[in-house]
Amino acid sequence: MTVLVINSGSSSIKYQLVDPESGEAIAVGLVEQIGESTSRVKHTYDGEKHEYEQRLADHGEGLRFVLDLFDSVGPSLAEAGIVAVGHRVVQGGDNFNGPALITEDVRDLIEELAPLAPLHNPANLRGIDVARELLDVPHVVVFDTAFFQTLPEEAARYALNREVADRYGVRRYGAHGTSHQYVSHKASEWIGREDLKQIVLHLGNGASVSAVVNGEAVDTSMGLTPLEGLVMGTRTGDIDPAVIFHLSRVAGMSIDELDDLFNKKSGVKGLAGENDMRAVWDMADSGDENAREALDIYVHRLVKYIGSYAAVMGGLDVIAFTAGIGENDDRLRAEVLERLAPFGVKIDPEVNAVRGDNIRAITTADSSVTVLVIPTNEELAIARQTMDVVATLS
Template identity: 55%
Template structure:
């Protein structure tokens, strides 16, 4: 696959992918060279639309060097243009013939998108149609896509969906037990999120065990400020903890996770809270921050060491929910080959890993105390040799997963995969 340079010059192979993750007030980006899957640059633009906007850009060519910009960045278009300027300053501009594609993280793809998909007008319209089930995420993803399309209208752009990995869940796992007609009319079902992380980590866990993904059953615990669990059988997700939205499931930094739905009715009737107020309570003022005022596990552990009872209770609730999901997913899978911790808390908090596995010896699980406290950026086992089920730490890499999926699709379709021309892949009727 090649991209022509200016007339009269030699053609150069296009093997770079720009990964964009557009949030409501932020943009994260990474430029990768798929020849060796190395990073050329990474960046973060935050507080978009505020006077205190900030851009952090790190060039990784010829040694790491970070630059910072502060001051108002008005909108996502201005943010992406600023990112393009920083990349150009490093000789990595978006006009480079070496740029093969732009890969976009899109949070919600519903049931229609089960694979990475070249973005056409039809695809973009469908992502927009899913806004009611992802009001906090899909609108920002759409803005990022449209802005990138305006900057490089000639370039194939690809959507990689958080929900795609979980579309293999059987209907009995994905359906809520509510009236079917109502559920179907309003797309109410369990979709799951963090799919790129669960896909990447489950595959890496199989490699760590010296086996293929098809040979192993894995429980993945993605523990960051947002947290989710998945049961992966033979490389396919069969159950996950997040549902219609990212609110369901584990205790998170600011989200409640599983809760009796009647709590919402009770708060409306008895406390007089509006639907929007309850939404803010459950998504932004619950979880660890609601329990103890902190959502940083390091700070919570420090407070526990000082005898803080609220922090200790928050930690115990967090770990208790993890144990419930490990047990439940062990039953779903029938045979478990590995329990894998990933993301910020999962990769860095030895006390969380130790506490989550403690008492599960009858499940074949154990943690080696010495291995558990070792800090490393590499995938590693932390279970003793005698344990029937491996316990592992596998650093996630969602950007690399998005780049891999994006580049594989564009390579498959070739340079004919121009916006508006290629048939999007991985679609089923909704």
Template identity: 55%
Template sequence: MSVVLVINSGSSSLKYSLMDMQRELPLGEGLIERIGQESGDITHTVRRVSEGEAAPAVLDRKHRSARRIADHDEAFAVMLEQFAEHGPVLEEHHPVAVGHRVVHGGARFFAPTPIDALVEINIEDLSELAPLHNPGAVAGIRAGRRAFPDVPHVAVFDTAFHQTLPPAAYTYAIDKAVAERHRVRRYGFHGTSHKFVSEQAAAFLGRPLAELRQIVLHLGNGVSMTAIDGGRSVETSMGMTPLEGLVMGTRSGDIDPAVLLHLSRRAGMSIDDLDALLNKRSGLLGLAGRSDMRDILAGVEDGEDAATLAFEVYIHRLRAYVGAYVAQLGGVDVISFTAGVGENAARVRGETLATFGFLGLEIDPELNERPSPGIRRISTAGSSIEVLVVPTNEELEIARQALSLV
């Protein structure tokens, strides 16, 4: 059995999944939160799949506990304790590789990369481009290499899939020397999700990936859209950081840069104030006081003005980007929705594509409303464009890429 341990390490959290790569299903997974705080939260889940079962893994046992966890080294020790106490036993399911999710690879990393000391340094150096994400990834990598010294460790970058962007798509129109000196360009994010979903869509349709023009909408608390031509990212909504683009749970997305200058001069807001405003107090939260789309939709149903406006702004931006990406691709064959909102909010899907009937696109209302745990078509048989709901699985994609190297 080929087993890969997938690690997603944040500044104060450690998410892990032990993947059986023959079935491409998790054997066990967990989340350790509040690292470095007074009391850490630990959730460990053991999953069971019967012999010969083709369906996704069935939840077996979930274990919760709490204790203080000083740092990422201790978090890895706690993870090993959870596997030893609750299973699956790592001696029987020893990983052949450890795959680490890294948010920002800059322009240096364009593929899954074996981790050594130099790669660690490079990822740490890129922390200035992702100060909320890369430092946690580096801490997880260092703790992981100490915990599993004899296993290959592989970095899988959110930005790597977007290294195929053409210069016209990734270049900002500012002074060239300034941009080059400070590495200012569009990098794009959610790459593992966009790659996974586009490949799943092609397989579901039974069509070669190389022949398809696709638009993938990753709609979660973070929101991004990518135009994919023949399996290659050619346009994406997030930029140098995950802040650019679409309206998100707490992030503003696109905004006139002069607004920041205005707020600095008029309101006396500092760089840190503006950073907090755009990343933590904007988006749906800033417009309606709630960042969860389920709460926004409930507010819309109740006739709340703030929730209604937030929803309309959200949809307006999505439609604008879909239209732009259709133009960039010269047409589109497949549009896929994924992530928490994309997979579960039928109204968001329907409203986003409601104005594209002129392209021959038709959504089947019944199929759109019908819940299903797997990939499914929600367009009509006569629609000129296939519209799909494709559950994403970034852990599996990271495991696949890590295994590909070993």
């Protein structure tokens, strides 16, 4: 039995055909630049990568093209035993604390929550609508925010006027929850204990950190939207909200201009001119002071969150690095952990420098905290949660 996992973006569709039991990604693909003059499609199956270029006007055309590829290139969805489609949706508000079968009511709720994730939910919904039209199997939605429904009120509620906050749904929802849940569970499996105090660092172009106690999230860095928290590729992360008032008054910037500045033109890119960390390291190594400062600010924010979350949890057993930067940037990991040395964290430089697809500890046996590198697999997590819902239908 297989699940087709779909992550629909504003101009893209990422997909995987997953065997939830074995964890195998049978086929993987990406449709990019939907709606532009030339769209690009990559489909990998049985070790062979197939690439195409042609115009795909909308998500409907994009997904139809993908389904044709399954028929012509393989694998046949029917022969692969597809039983459901799992969809990633960023914002579930406080309506969903787990995966949900997509009904008209669920679909409408996702649409109602679009103001909380205007860049994500509408795009996610386009993929859902098209896929439901083309694939006559159960469709299940897995929310980025669901894992963080366990946050205590002291972590979830802002010190904003209570009536205003409740009327407009202003609270900490978090994001990347599927990854944080998957990685924290893997850490517990690897160590062989459930009663852990963990910090999970999901570091990619978007980045977030969570505090997890006994398998449940108790705090996370992203807030009402994915803008809050860590320094990210193009997002500011934490910033004094009065900066908005200041720039509106002295620079005459509109809300839309400020939104674009904070989300797309800041972060590492705004500091160094590049948001690819490999390029930023190269620039810093060649003497670029702005790039070096960007790295320092990035690391400082990480260390600040690690320290505060250790205090919130009353201790710390595990730090887990995951996602593109977290899994692959050994220099960044080393700089973060070296700043934690006064607290007994001892990195093993040789192990840290090794790349691999398996879970590995990068600290010494006598380190006060076990630090792991854990490859995330959100698609597998979505597929397994989808199967949990499908199992209740029979």
